[in-house]
Amino acid sequence: MERNEMCWCGSGKKYKKCHRIIEDKILYHKEKGDIVPTRDILKTVSQIEQIKKSAELNTAVLDHVESHIHAGMSTEEIDRLVYDYTVAHGGIPAPLHYQGFPKSVCTSLNNEICHGIPDDTILLEEGDIINVDVSTILDGYFSDASRMFIIGKTSERAERLVRVTEECVKLGLEQAKPWNHLGDIAYAINSHAKANGYSVVEEIGGHGIGLEFHEDPWVSYVTPKGSEMLLVPGMIFTIEPMINEGSPDFFVDEDNGWTVYTEDDGLSAQIEYMVLITEDGAEVLTK
Template sequence: MKRKCWCGSQLDYHDCHEAFDKKLKQYKKHGYLIPNHKMIKNEKQIKAIKRAAVVNNGLLDYIEEHIQIGMTTQDIDDMAVAYTSSHGGYSADLNYEGYPKSICTSVNDEVCHGIPRDYVLQDGDIINVDATTGVNGYYADASRMFMLGHVSEEAQRLVKVTKECLEEGMKAVKPWESTIADIGTAIEKHAHANGYSVVEEFCGHGIGKAMHEDPYVYHYTPKEKTVLIVPGMVFTIEPMINQGTRHIHLGTDNDWTVYTDDGKLSAQWEHTLLVTEDGIEIISK
């Protein structure tokens, strides 16, 4: 008797994920922690995430073309609102657990969740712009670093090495071979080799019908066991790398913006990835 696959594809289970599940059971027998079915996306869901990514990527491209010294971080938020709405999308950040804006703008020693405001971008600033866009109930997430004007060599190096950390994390994604912990180990190794520290309080995450889903994607080597990486998983890698100490604190100006404890610079890059049969596909960047 035929039965529909658990993935929601509407295909017969035998033709869809039966062989996949048998393979997972074999890995479980060998001691691996295997992902649950909720972490696996079907083709329809992947296409929907990619549609959201088109808008998210376009938004970051648009910001990259227009960001400049003298504008405020609120101006960036205004651009995000106008671009996203005119391209059939909406911000996942706005009103998420009370977050008041449509994008995150984290400048210099702001690690993450910088709220757009009247801060005027200065010559020499580095800024992370983090965007999560929804289209028809599916989401894509990415962030980029921008360097404004005459940026110090130290800041340029931090931005460069942070992107390399992301790239090292992506290289560690090997379907049916690596686990989530391998991503964190690769990132941490590269950051430490370059004299930087890795923020441990924030992570990458699964994404799809919600902005934050399982798995929890570490950017350092975790003590606990982590899940096997398999095709069909969609998640972000988004390391936050600090120039000095890894320790951070919540600012007193709002309940969101996180700062480095020592006031030194922090940088972050983020991609949304699809795990394929033979590697990864970058969906949003």
């Protein structure tokens, strides 16, 4: 763009006072050999505004689940809570029919790492831990987050796993700032998990989001500090490590083709934040 043209991002500033500065930094890092985002990965001002509205609804859906979840309810009931609330507020559950997924939410229980399918025969019991992963489309814009819920009183091993998983996400978030790298987030998460005797699932990670359900970049949580894509203002992606109490190995349910289980039958926990990289840090859009 010409220096005095209005910036492509819709900020209302001239290019020389806006993305010219950012894109000069990107070019500098690219010449150093860093992996850098292309312009289409960076969201515009108007896109961010609409994505935030989707994220607000996504948070409200998770709050709705949190206020109703209890021992004795089925995971199918959670699915109905998510579907009814989302649709009543003008949204669409993003998982529903996505690549054949049959439900509106993922409910992953105890030794299920992710992609648990709600079922009216699966009842929550005292001591269970469950990840409820909610994704929302609102006016064509996508959002995504998940929470861990402890049903009643659980064991010390389960409580500790959930607590350390939350700590991992928060430590990763501290590294989510402009001109760091995705690998800085991964290193913070993986280091803390390992220090507590846990492992991080390697083959399943986070993702860009906003205009589509899953966009670039793919986000690993086991890569070294200083590696992977450069973090640039305007990037939106998820921080969602899956922490296993034992081995990071897993297998996929052969019958439904979706649910991912720990290979050693150990517990697994996941907490997901959706974040926007800003000029001075990261803004959590939904969690």
